[in-house]
Structures are given as C-alpha cells and as structure tokens.
Amino acid sequence: MASATRTFTRALRTSARPAFSAAPRVAFRQGGRRFYSSEAPSKTSSSVGIWAAAGGALVAGGAYWFYQNGSSSATPKVFTPKFEDYQAVYNEIASRLEENDSWDDGSYGPVLLRLAWHASGTYDKETGTGGSNGATMRFAPESDHGANAGLKAARDFLEPVKAKFPWITYSDLWILGGVCAIQEMLGPQIPYRPGRQDKDVAGCTPDGRLPDGSRGHDHLRDIFYRMGFNDQEIVALAGAHALGRCHPDRSGFSGPWTFSPTVLTNDYYKLLLEEKWQWKKWNGPKQYEDKKTKSLMMLPADMALVQDKKFKEWVQKYAADNDLFFKDFSAVIVKLFELGVPFPEGTERWVFKTLQ
Template sequence: MAATTRTFARALRTSTRPALAAVPRAAFRQGGQRFNSSGPSSGSKINWLWASVGAAVVGGGAVYQFTPKETWTKLKKDGSTATFKDYQVVYNAIAKRLEEDDEYDDGSYAPVLLRLAWHASGTYDKETGTGGSNGATMRFNPESGHGANAGLNAARDFLEPIKEAYPWISYSDLWILGGVCAIQEMQGPIVPFRPGRSDRDMSACTPDGRLPDASQGQDHVRKIFYRMGFNDREIVALIGAHAVGRCHKTRSGYDGPWTFSPTVFTNDFFKLLLDEKWQWKKWDGPKQYEDKKTKSLMMLPGDMAIIEDKKFKEWVEKYAADNDLFFSDFSAAVSKLFELGVPFPQGSEDKKMTFTPTNA
C-alpha cells in the first residue's frame, strides 16, 4: 500500500503542475510551500497550523530576482561569502534527499519539512519582537518539547545530514530553505527566500502556547494570527497548507489526512471543505470531522471555523475556485511568515532568491 501511494504521488508531482507555477519557472530559466499535520501529544493544547512571478510573486505582484553577482555576509569555511549558487546547491541537496528517502508518511518528508519551517516561524510576537525563525531555538528544550512540536524531530533529523555537508548555512536558514524546497517540490508555488538568519541559544526559546489550537474557533484563530501581523486573507491562504500532510493519533490525538493527495500542493483543501459533507467522527479520540462519503478524510474544528465565519469563508470560496490566486497569495503570505522577526541587512528587500525546482 505504501509503495502504491508513493508511486501515485510521484506521478502527480511529475505530470501535473498548476499554470501559475509553470510559467514563473520557465521565465526564471530564461532569465538566468498548517497548520500542523501532527500536533502535540495527548494532554497538551493541539496545534493545527504548520503550516502559507518570474522569480516569485510577493505582495502586490512585485517580482524579485537574485543574481549570482550579489553576495551575502555569510562566511563559508574558506572565508568566502555564500552566493545564490551556494544556496541552490543546498536546495538541490534537500530535494535529492526528498526524492531518495520516501519511507515517511505517504512517501514524502516534504509535508513535515513545511511544518518545521512553519513552527519555527509561527512563534513570532510583533509586540515584543520575540520568536520567529531567527534562532532555530527548537533545537533546545523546552521548545523542542512543546506539545505543538511533537514529531518535528523527524524533520530536524532529516535535515541534519545536509547541515553536516554544508556547515556554513545556519540551522535557521536551513529549516526555512527546507520549507521552501518542500512547497516547490510538492508542485506548489515558487516561494522567495532571503538568507540572513543566525542561530541562537536556549535563552531565546519562546514560551509554549504561541501556535494555534486546533480545537478552537475563529476568535482564537484571529488572535493568534493577528499577533503575528496577518490579516484575514493571509490567514486563510496560510491555512491552505492543509492541502498536504496528515495528523497522527500518537502525536496530536487526531488522525488522518485532509486531502486525497497529501504530498501534492493544491487548492483541494478548500474544495473539499466546501464540497464534501462533513460529520463528527465517532471514535475515542478528540473531536474531529470526517467526510461522510468515504470516511477517509478529516477536518479539525479549527478548519471548519473558516467556513463558519463569513469573512474567512469569502476567501475559502475564492481559493477553491482559483488555484492560481491561492498559489499567488500563499507564496506572499508564507514568505512573510518565514521572515517575521529576522534582522535582514538594509537594502536586501529586493534581493530575494528563487530556486528552480528539480522536477520543473
């Protein structure tokens, strides 16, 4: 069964790609992605989000491209600075490992890599300026032991050989680059990447409870995301990362995937949320929904909140009807998420890197 799932997922990843993703990649070649799919262990609050052209769509459609002549103040072993080409090499190494090591959920580590990048970033608090991806503090207790981060050791361990092969890249940048690679290699949109994160020690660990609770409704969702500086449109776009991955009963208590193709990034999460009939699952686990037709898919209470709220539902309907719009908005929102709280050098805003997917 696992082999069949991996074969099907590979076929989808290599034979289909939404139009928005395909055009930018061709242009790039000519000119030169949850909610949490497996949240905390039983007894802890359940976190549900890990998951959010030419080079990439950012904000209001602006396009950025990084040229190899420009460098960053990241010293490598030989004393030189890392360039675009160096980061592309690391991207390719992650993608190669994703292709070769297919023994994880549904045949791919990509969803859990996205969740790692999401959780590393989603702790940001705009009022205090604490948290965010700068620091990679999930390497330490107590943050690594937070209920919302249960199971993310799989993603960190997956990336460790890459870190050993390219020691000049910080864990902070590597985890985010892993998330970018995961989105793109799952047929998702191009996501711009700007390096410059530095690793910090355990004193910078954030307190537990900063990530969304799956059992809560729209008021809680807004409270969490507004704290990071997102609006309703961006919130719904980021929640669309539930197109990939699954929940695990041994981690969050919840169980099952959101879509029928949990290793391919699409707008199916929104389509299924609107089109399927959902009912409470009768089982001994926490409250979750199952699709009435097959009983093989699941939705969390927090997922259902975005169609119960009129303002959220407006964007759910738009993204369900237009995959290109979803990809555009998700790319912008997840890029913003990945950069929260990072002290990038002045003047680097228009020097974001975009990488060519290996399956493009």
C-alpha cells in the same frame, strides 16, 4: 497509490516553471478522482498542521563563514555563500525528499514545511520575539511544546544537509527546507532570502504561541493577529493543510485533509465547501470526517473557516481559483518565513530551480 502518485508528480515537473503557472498542475488535477487530485491514500503522511549550532555572522543577506585551511596556525579563510551555494543546499534537500518509501506517504515534504512553519509562527509583533530568526526549537523546552511533537524527524532529516554545508545556519536551513518542500510538491515558487542567525536556549519562546486545532475562529484571530496577519492571510496560510496529515501519537488527531497529501492544490478549500462533514466517532479528540469515505478529516479550527462569514468569503475565492490561491499563498508564506528577521537593507530574494 502513493507510489504511483509520486511517480506521476515527478513526471509533471518542468525545468523552468514560471511563478504560479498551472499547466502541469492542471494536468494532474484533470487526471484525478472525484474532481480532486488523487484517490485516498492507504498509508500515513507527516502532519503539516498549521494549527495543530553555530552559524556565522550574517552580513548583507549571506553568511560569512570562517574556516581554517590546513594547520591551526593558518590564516582563517572567509567564505561568502552566493545564490548557487544555496541552490546546492536546495538540491540536496530536494534529492532526498522521497528517499524513504516507508515514511508516511513517501515524502518528507509535509513535515519539513511544518518545521519551517512552526519555527516561524512563534513571532510576537509587540515584543519582537520569536520567529524564524533563531532555530530555537533545537532546545528544550521549545522542542517539547505540544505543537512541535513529531518535528524531531524533520530536524534529524536536515542534519546530514547541515553537515555537508556547515556554513548555513540552522535558521536559514529550516526555512530553505520549507521552501523546497512547497516547490517540490508542485506548489508555487517561494522567493527566499538568507540572513537568519541561530540563537541559544535563552531565545526559546513560551508555549502556546502556535494555533490549537481544537479551537475556533476567535482563537485563530488571536494567534494570527499577534503575528501581524489579517483574515485573508489566515485563510491563505490554512491552504497548507492540503499537505500532510495528523498523527494520534503527535497532535492526537488522525488523518489527512485531502486525497493528495504530497501535492499542493486548492483541494483543501474545495473539500471544506463541497464535502459533507460529520463528527468522527472514536476515542481521540473531537475532529470531523467526510461522510462519504470517512478517510479525510478536518479539525474544529478548519471548520471555523467556513463557519465564520469573513473567513468563508476567502475560502470560496480560493476554492474557485487555484492560481489566486497560489499567488496569495506564496506572498503570505514569504511573510511568515521572514517574521522576526532583521535582514540588512537591500538583501535580495532568490527563486530556486526545482529538481529535475
């Protein structure tokens, strides 16, 4: 089923999708099961749970990369990457997303999005520390934080891309990987601008800045308000749980949130409202399972979105309108991916073409 879903998904891609256009996605959803996108998968997928080194000097939104031409005495050349250079990086990532059928649901998309999310979600607006400007998860102790368990796979996946395009910083590469993942999994277009600088181990953030899936609405507000998000944005970001799944050997939790963990839709919100959820009886941490199939899961932090009145209002809006979800998700994920980045004034945002 996972392989058939990926094949059908690729067939739906078009060469020039307008932002938030729903035509291919509507066809996909209408061909689905139980009003959701696809049947329950039989394999496992990478967790994108939002709860659960050198670059160059960055100027005017692009990296000035110096290299030697020939002998060591040659005059260093200066390479200033343009849109088409970043598009080439995007294409390289996109071409490899489904190269390994044995990896979870057959796509590295969810784990790449989780890497970009966790690299950005450490931001503290009061101190100006953390955020996507630094890629400090390359170093311990940040790489060993519990919330980042399993993300070495995503970092390793991107290493050959970094080797092929050595001028791009890890910070920009990780975020570009997240942008690529969203768009290639039939999500909305995500505007991107480069300009992040890599930092050393001194830039590592303390543990505890990312959401804890076992906690409730007060915790969610504490975590996201610290970054500068409001209630609507918290719920919009949670829609990323349409993708991927949790693993017992990483977060401790187990299972996917939706029946189509490699296609971005508003199913996460529909399932929260329409399914009957019960506590899962197992030896792991407390989590919910759907009563009907027992193949889906929700975390306590997910259920908090329908238990809290203000959060639930937005869950209902996004469940009823996929286009609204895509519009708001695109806006808030761009905000997340740019937290803590001192972009030079006038830095242009780009929208990359999806892989054909």
